[in-house]
Amino acid sequence: MMELFISAFITLFVVIDPPGCAPIYAGLTKGASAAQARSMAIRASAIATVILLIFALFGEDLLGALHIQLDSFRIAGGLMLFFIAFEMVFEKRTQRREERAEKVAATPEVEDVSVFPMAMPMLAGPGAIAAIMLLMNEADDFEESLVVLGALGAVLLITAAALVAARPLIRLLGDRVEAVITRLLGVLLAALAAQYVIDGLKGSFGI
Numbered sequence: 001m002m003e004l005f006i007s008a009f010i011t012l013f014v015v016i017d018p019p020g021c022a023p024i025y026a027g028l029t030k031g032a033s034a035a036q037a038r039s040m041a042i043r044a045s046a047i048a049t050v051i052l053l054i055f056a057l058f059g060e061d062l063l064g065a066l067h068i069q070l071d072s073f074r075i076a077g078g079l080m081l082f083f084i085a086f087e088m089v090f091e092k093r094t095q096r097r098e099e100r101a102e103k104v105a106a107t108p109e110v111e112d113v114s115v116f117p118m119a120m121p122m123l124a125g126p127g128a129i130a131a132i133m134l135l136m137n138e139a140d141d142f143e144e145s146l147v148v149l150g151a152l153g154a155v156l157l158i159t160a161a162a163l164v165a166a167r168p169l170i171r172l173l174g175d176r177v178e179a180v181i182t183r184l185l186g187v188l189l190a191a192l193a194a195q196y197v198i199d200g201l202k203g204s205f206g207i
Contacts, residue, residue, distance in 0.1 A: 001147050007152035008135045011082055014189040015084060015127045016048075016155055018162035024122070026166035027114045038197060041163035043114040048123035049156050052132050056149065059133040066145075072202035077130035085193055088186030089160045091179065136194055149169030 025044075029037040055062075063073055088094070132152060139145040162169060201207065 001144070004144055005147050006106070008148045009154060011131050011135060011192055012128065012152055012155040012190075014122055014192075015081065015089075015184070016159055016186045017161040017189075018155070021118070021159065022162045022166040025113075025118060025163045026169075028118070029166075036202065037166075037179050038155070038164050040112060040114040040118070041166070042160055043112075044118035044123060044163065045156050045160035047115060047119035048128075049153075051120060052123040052128060052152060052156075053149075053186065055129045056132045056136045056152065059129070060137065061206045063133075069204075071200045074134060074137075074196050074200030075129075077134045078099050078193045078200060080127055080130050080193075080195035081196065082190055085186045085188075085190035088189065089183050092182075118163075123156075148206075171189055 025037075025041065027042060032040070063070065126188070130146075135148045135151075136145060139148050
């Protein structure tokens, strides 16, 4: 169980990427008071939790309704996660997120960034949705499903804490440390993504 928790935690932590979201959130909430920024951080994390829980619990039924085989989703999800890992290693993901955040910040009278772009697509984006669905499918019974959901809850709690502490956190870590952490996590995610693709191919071709 501990191995499953660690595997699920690392996968979700890398995909949701709290250290990467924190500086962007700090930039989006520059004009907000500390209380407003804290409120939006908690709200964004809560909304992302609801979105990911829906896909964790009902994602397989949705695939069934669309006549998509689980092994096909494993391959597609693995490729998607690998693309995210590639962007993380070469710092494309951070750049893209910053550009998206700048567009939102440039829009006049933007008061609340908790739903867009923070909750979706930054926290509960396609990669996170694919990851939680794949992890829930790997769970063999109800107890293992609870372990995966526990890992999701732990990651989202850390994410909420990172967003709340975004401003002092950025001053503490600095841009260089953040870049190193992001690249290391990207390499790890690439390996996990490759494993998903391998498992999907094995299931599809009966290897």
